[in-house]
Amino acid sequence: MNVTQKIIAAHLVSGEMVAGGEIGLRIDQTLTQDATGTMAYLQFEAMGVDRVRTDLSVSYVDHNTLQMGFRNSDDHRFLRTVAQKYGVVFSPPGTGICHQLHLENFAKPGATLVGSDSHTPTAGGIGSLAMGAGGLSVALAMAGEPYFIAMPKVIKVQLEGKLTGWASAKDVILHLLGLLTVKGGVGKVFEYAGPGVATLSVPERAVITNMGAELGATTSLFPSDDKTRQFLAAMGREADWKELVADAGAAYDDVIVIDLSKLEPLAAQPHMPDRVVSVRELAGKKVDQVAIGSCTNSSYADMKSVAGLFGAAKVCPETDTLISPGSKQVLKMLAREGLVEPLLDAGARLLECSCGPCIGMGGSPVSAGVSVRTFNRNFEGRSGTKDADVYLVSPLTAAMVAIRGEFTDPATWGEAPAVPELPADVPSIRDLFIFPPADGSGVEVLRGPNIVPLEKFDGFGDSVTAQVLLKAGDDITTDHIMPAGAQITALRSNVPAISEHVFSRVDEGFVARAKACDNGIIVAGENYGQGSSREHAALAPRHLGVRAVIAKSLARIHRANLVNFGILPLILEDKADYDRFALGGKVTVPVAAVTAGGSVEITLEGAGSVAVKNDLTQKELDIIRAGGLLNYVRLSKTGAA
Ligand code: F3S
Incomplete structure (x- = not known):
């Protein structure tokens, strides 16, 4: 093996x-x-x-x-x-x-x-x-x-x-x-x-x-x-x-x-990590910012080799240079060996031991700027500056770019330093972690107003009658369902608050309609829920009372999220039946008659019936009947619904 x-x-x-x-x-x-x-x-x-x-x-x-x-x-x-x-x-x-x-x-x-x-x-x-x-x-x-x-x-x-x-x-x-x-x-x-x-x-x-x-x-x-x-x-x-x-x-x-x-020094060009060229080919390109750190390149050896290069030189005054050590252990070792001073004296900025500029927490480059980073992603806008060009390189390349203020040919860099070895006596930072007590039952969990415990969703009885809250077209993305953006994602631990934004960018009346009835249904075209794996695109609609999605077809990951949060994903047997659903109309699904992978007739109030199928496994159906995966696990672990 x-x-x-x-x-x-x-x-x-x-x-x-x-x-x-x-x-x-x-x-x-x-x-x-x-x-x-x-x-x-x-x-x-x-x-x-x-x-x-x-x-x-x-x-x-x-x-x-x-x-x-x-x-x-x-x-x-x-x-x-x-x-x-x-x-x-x-x-x-x-x-x-x-x-x-x-x-x-x-x-x-x-x-x-x-x-x-x-x-x-x-x-x-x-x-x-x-x-x-x-x-x-x-x-x-x-x-x-x-x-x-x-x-x-x-x-x-x-x-x-x-x-x-x-x-x-x-x-x-x-x-x-x-x-x-x-x-x-x-x-x-x-x-x-x-x-x-x-x-x-x-x-x-x-x-x-x-x-x-x-x-x-x-x-x-x-x-x-x-x-x-x-x-x-x-x-x-x-x-x-x-x-x-x-x-x-x-x-x-x-x-x-x-x-x-x-191998020679390489760089990933904007805006994809696979747009790789040799650093040599970029010689002459001016650089506004260098950022060294992230979970990719923030080890002791990475930082020490950068400090070594800076020890003999200053960073270019036009190149803002940011350094985030990966851990306090790394920072302590640098301090102990007198390597913080060369970083500071070279003109670099020492940031906290955290993700920092990698996640856009400070350190956004100048407008239309060029930023050279030791990170792992250079997607457009991730740096916080929409029109910045981000290149991904090694710490050695980043340090040489910071010193020269531009990309240069590695052939002009002189002799390369050896990779630093870890010292035998690495200082421990173990006591900075907070280890849990053997018995935590007496601990009170402290929540601010933005942290709201998840509600317990109801499972299904024998049948459910629900109102059509939306007739969506084809290719609805999880971004349409649950928009992103700083103001909204800040509410991710507060489901009632984030739910106010469901479909808000495409249908302002959706939330009010959902709140006005007990149970809702979404009728959709092809490929409903494509795009990111965002769980809130299922969780928030469920909070608003959505019990089923009836679509021409469903995107794979969103379908799995619907199951996890207890929403029944159903597929129209005949796609033409899409036209028979009316916004605000009542639909009755005989949930007890739904079988894994089977077909069932659902009733449209005043408009006959429509055949829908599903591609659920028996376990997925059990999860939905229980009201979602959290209920299902709670039942299996504790026996309590
Ligand atoms: Fe890594 Fe943190 Fe960036 S985990 S990818 S350094 S956001």
């Missing part, structure tokens, strides 16, 4: 290891960050489970760390107290970036990890099978439920040779992105192998697995070897080490060979 198969086999609770088939995995660890965590913990609370059932769950605060108004502070206090109550480790704001902290303090070879952040695969650098997931999946994993994925194909990335000159780990993953594109990894795990693996430290490996997320991959991972043991020993966690390597002759679905010695 390869490493991926070994970890899956050790955690398999359902399904077979055949590519494409659904498998259920036992999850050892979970992580959340604050932006997605508040809803994940509200969902966990709604399941009625008294304590997390994983080996370890950690709640990190790294996204919204700036205190603008009361909402962020309230969120942090809620996250701290809910963690105490249910047995979750809490990492306070400013301690560091979730993935960097998890790698340093908690990730283990051979463990399964799901996190409500897409760069959770960072822990693949240490040999965890680490996957990004939605908040509800993480809440379910905390409740001890399996995590379901399609059994991935396993791609072997054979690393030959070793990195030379100014090429670094970031250039390995940029090279792969240029080769495979941002769609090249869907349904796949990238498993690194070959003699080049031993030349890379764990933090370097984590750079590569972090940005494997940009390939669209299920995850990426490295074997656990002597380098892994050395890293864990430096972190004071040698006991967490175990060897984990592929068997000789292990089978893979495909093989990609990368000769590390042939």
